[in-house]
Amino acid sequence: MRRSRHRLVARNIAVVLLSGLWTRQALRSRLLTALGPKTRKSQRNLVAEVLATCPSRYPPSTADLAKIVADAPSFERATGAMLQGQAPIKMVLRQPRFAPTTIIPKLDVPPLPTSGDIAAWLGLPVDQLDWFTAEWRQHRRNAVPELQHYVYAFRAKAHGPPRLIEAPKPRLKTMQRRILHAILDCVPTHAAAHGFVKGCSCRSGAELHKDAVVVVCFDISEFFLTTPLGRVHALFRSLGYPHAAARVLTSLCSASTPEQVFDRNLSPHKHTSANLRAYREPHLPQGAPTSPALANHVARRLDIRLFGLAASLGGKYSRYADDLTFSGDGEFADKTATLVEAVTGIVDDEGYALNKRKTRIMQRSVRQRVTGIVVNDHVNAPRDTFDALKATLHNCLKNGPKAENRSGHPDFRAHLDGRIGWIEQLNRGRGQKLRSVFERIAWND
Numbered sequence: 422m423r424r425s426r427h428r429l430v431a432r433n434i435a436v437v438l439l440s441g442l443w444t445r446q447a448l449r450s451r452l453l454t455a456l457g458p459k460t461r462k463s464q465r466n467l468v469a470e471v472l473a474t475c476p477s478r479y480p481p482s483t484a485d486l487a488k489i490v491a492d493a494p495s496f497e498r499a500t501g502a503m504l505q506g507q508a509p510i511k512m513v514l515r516q517p518r519f520a521p522t523t524i525i526p527k528l529d530v531p532p533l534p535t536s537g538d539i540a541a542w543l544g545l546p547v548d549q550l551d552w553f554t555a556e557w558r559q560h561r562r563n564a565v566p567e568l569q570h571y572v573y574a575f576r577a578k579a580h581g582p583p584r585l586i587e588a589p590k591p592r593l594k595t596m597q598r599r600i601l602h603a604i605l606d607c608v609p610t611h612a613a614a615h616g617f618v619k620g621c622s623c624r625s626g627a628e629l630h631k632d633a634v635v636v637v638c639f640d641i642s643e644f645f646l647t648t649p650l651g652r653v654h655a656l657f658r659s660l661g662y663p664h665a666a667a668r669v670l671t672s673l674c675s676a677s678t679p680e681q682v683f684d685r686n687l688s689p690h691k692h693t694s695a696n697l698r699a700y701r702e703p704h705l706p707q708g709a710p711t712s713p714a715l716a717n718h719v720a721r722r723l724d725i726r727l728f729g730l731a732a733s734l735g736g737k738y739s740r741y742a743d744d745l746t747f748s749g750d751g752e753f754a755d756k757t758a759t760l761v762e763a764v765t766g767i768v769d770d771e772g773y774a775l776n777k778r779k780t781r782i783m784q785r786s787v788r789q790r791v792t793g794i795v796v797n798d799h800v801n802a803p804r805d806t807f808d809a810l811k812a813t814l815h816n817c818l819k820n821g822p823k824a825e826n827r828s829g830h831p832d833f834r835a836h837l838d839g840r841i842g843w844i845e846q847l848n849r850g851r852g853q854k855l856r857s858v859f860e861r862i863a864w865n866d
Contacts, residue, residue, distance in 0.1 A: 430500050431491035435483050438471065438490075439664050443651050445472060456499060466495035482668065521661035528607045530660055536669050543596050553593060554672035571706060573682045577828075580778070582690040587676055587706035596673055597711045604660065604670075605714040611724035616742035617713035624846055626739040626746065627794040633737075633748035636789040636796065637757055639764055640779035643696070644743035645705040645712050649772045650675060652719045653705070674715060676706040713742070723771045730763050741792045748796075757782055794847060802847040807855075810840055814858040822862060834864050 437455045438448055445468060452464045470493040475481050481489065490496055521527065533539045540550040553570065570593045575583040589597060610618050615626030630636050641647075650671065657667035678700040683692060692700075705712040724740055727747075731738035734756050736749030745768075747753075747760060761780065768775050783789040785797060795801045814837065817825045826833040841859055845852025 427491060428487070431496065432483070432487040434490050434496075434500065435487040438468075438486060439483060442655065445469075448472075452499075460499045460501070463495045463499035467493055467499045470495055483665065521659070528660065530604045530607050532661065533666050534663055536665055539666060539669050543599065545596075550669065553596070554669050569679070571676055571678075571708070573678070573685070575686055575688065577688065582692045582696070583686060583688045584707065585678070585682070585700070586708045587678065588708040589706070589710075593673070594710065597709055600670060600674065601711045601714055604657075605711060605718065608656075608660070608714075608718050610717045611721050611728070613724045613728050613739050614717050614720070614741075615739055616744075617717060622846075623741055623792040623794060624800055626741045627791040627796050627800050629737055629739050630746055630748035630789075630791050631796040631799055633789070633796070634751050634785055635749060635754035635757060636781075636783045636791060637747045637760060638779070638781045638783070638791065639745040639768070640776040641743040641745065641768065642774045642776040643699070644773070645707045645716055646696070646699050647773055648705050648716045648719050650703050650705070652772075653715050656715070656718050672703070674705065674709065674711040675703040676709070677701060677703050678706075716742070720771075723767070723773070726767050726771070727764065730760070730767065734760060736760075739791075744792050746791050754784070800847055802844045802851060807844060807848075807851050810837075810844065810855060811858070813837070814855060814862070817862045818858060822864060 434452070434455070437451050440451060448468045448471070449465060452468060453461060456464055467490070471486070471489055474489050474493075475486070521530075531542060533542055536550065537547055540547045543550065545553075569590075571587045571589055574586045574588070576586055577583050588594075606619075615621040615623070653674065654667050654671045657670045658664065662670060680697070680701065683697065683700075686692070705715055720740070724738075727740070727745065728738050731747050731749075734749065734753055736747050736753040739746050745764065747764075761782075765775055781790075788795055788803070789797050790803065793803065793806070795803050813825055817837075822833055822837075830836045837859060841852060841855045844855060
């Protein structure tokens with residue numbers, strides 16, 4: 422009987438801890454409400470012991486957390502009255518239900534209150550869903566490529582270690598696309614977000630800043646990797662999904678990278694130990710169709726704060742993925758020192774970090790670029806970008822495209838076609854000149 426009561430109390434404490442934000446202060450507050458002030462010190466110790474056992478920013482499952490709570494040294498001291506029958510156990514065994522928060526408008530998302538409902542919605546048996554979501558099976562512990570859910574590739578960057586692309590395999594990609602189109606596409610983004618938003622583009626974001634006295638650009642380091650996964654879980658919770666269902670959806674959209682993947686990095690630039698630790702933890706993989714939308718939604722509060730900051734200084738603000746851009750008139754230009762300090766503080770407070778090497782303050786006397794687009798008087802493609810692409814196309818015409826594909830693009834024709842299309846959007850005349858050369862290249866050879 423005592424053992425059964427012990428398990429019941431531990432499970433109920435686990436549910437209490439999982440019922441809100443996964444932060445030290447929030448956990449303490451919920452535990453204090455559930456157990457009262459008499460064992461406050463033991464409750465604090467219990468929270469510390471739980472967090473020491475679960476250092477991940479992503480909370481464990483109810484069953485795992487119940488076992489951790491039961492094994493914690495401070496558990497019996499914190500819950501002694503309940504364990505000894507001197508206080509009733511506050512039952513929290515309630516049927517999961519789909520209940521959207523009232524702070525967002527009603528959205529047409531599928532109501533999926535349980536893991537079984539999610540499995541049926543995705544057309545999977547529950548045990549197969551478990552294969553895709555169980556943390557102990559995730560990638561960091563699995564070195565066999567055939568048993569991993571992602572394909573990994575490194576892409577060189579201008580500076581620093583190469584970018585890791587984590588592309589989901591077909592079955593997982595199909596599930597992620599359904600989550601994207603049926604759930605995430607229903608959630609509105611902030612008006613300042615222009616990247617990966619229907620009807621917006623790098624051009625729409627750049628046009629906001631044309632003909633400005635000053636343009637100030639910032640770059641967020643490792644945007645997807647550092648997007649707090651706890652907020653991804655909180656997003657699904659706010660849409661109405663109970664904790665267990667939100668946990669499944671979050672797991673389907675996240676990844677943990679095996680350490681062996683980084684042995685394939687042949688670049689002389691290696692990832693830092695902090696980066697490697699972040700990749701080992703569940704994170705938004707760059708390459709998953711759900712990651713851009715989730716990152717946008719999680720960054721909504723960042724956008725609200727930076728939009729308000731720009732307005733208070735008399736300027737404009739937009740964000741294209743990890744690129745933050747501000748612009749304004751002469752009065753705004755006089756406040757750039759205040760802007761830089763405030764943006765740094767807000768970005769840090771929201772759980773991100775700036776790549777300070779990429780911070781740029783551009784007056785009208787120099788070429789002002791926003792996401793690679795010149796905005797001094799009107800949006801235009803940079804002349805050096807046009808000249809470089811023109812030279813590549815002429816060399817393809819002369820020597821053949823295979824000789825020019827030095828970066829090893831798997832579809833070099835589509836790559837060049839996309840670059841031409843980008844220039845056509847910004848400068849139709851220049852784009853047509855490039856297109857005429859492109860169409861004369863002997864691709865079949």
